[in-house]
Amino acid sequence: MAKIVKNDHHLEKEYIEEKSQRPVCIAAFVAMAIVAALCGAGHMLTGSALAAFLAVAALVFGFVALAAGSLKSDDKAEILKSGIEGEMYTAHILAELPRGYTVVQDVHVTYDGRTSEIDNIVVGKTGVFVIETKNSKGTIIGDYDDKDWQQHKIGRGGTHYDKTLYNPVKQVNTHIFRLANYLRKNGVNTYVKGIVYFANPEATLHLSGETGDVPVFDYRHQNHMLDYIINNEQNLTDKQIKKTAALIRSSK
DSSP: OOEEEEOOOHHHHHHHHHHTHHHHHHHHHHHHHHHHHHHHHHHHHHOOHHHHHHHHHHHHHHHHHHHHHHHHHHHHHHHHHHHHHHHHHHHHHHTTSOTTOEEEEEEEEEETTEEEEEEEEEEETTEEEEEEEEOOOEEEEEETTOSEEEEEEEOGGGOEEEEEEEOHHHHHHHHHHHHHHHHHHTTOOOOEEEEEEEOOTTEEEEEESOOTTSOEEEGGGHHHHHHHHHTOOOOOOHHHHHHHHHHHHHOO
8 A cells, every 4th residue: 555645735725724714704784784873763764865875885795705705705715625635535546546655635746846736646666647637527528638628517506617727738748847857956856747537427529639748537447547656667666765765754
């Protein structure tokens, strides 16, 4: 069984922050309600039309702020939650790799002033692998060379929903470039490979074109992903594995 190393999870932090925004929205609404009540009292005492207008305006603004803030916070929180679940599913599968492999989660790698946030990096005798997890569901359509892919799914209420998804293969190639150069800069010359994994069981892939160096796997073919890692021809020594894993864990 592979060793799982979990760094500080940025998605979990963002998720907690987003969930904490709801009390802020409620506080804003309460504040506006108090203002509305005071203005309403002023109108009753003085008969001022301005006070009545301000009371209504404050109450309406409070409702709008509460609704907009809550919906925005909930939407982003759901996206973050989905990302966290996808990474957890992937780590659970990667843990099935043989003993001697190390899986480092949530890695930040900086090279040439730019940073990649990498979901999982596998280090073992067969090499180093960058794994980008997508927890998208629905039908994913695209070409390996396209800049964007299309996601078609049925949203809440049974309505059809279309979304543009940045090609994760290109995203992984960027991660590979930065990680390989980061390792090389620190004395480790090794070839880095990439994988895209769609973890959601409700995802169906319709991809075209040449696969290239970055294969894409889905939930139904998770074992193929493990085979791809285990059967890679690169052969790292125990010393190289240890040094590489340590560099990845210490990267910022």
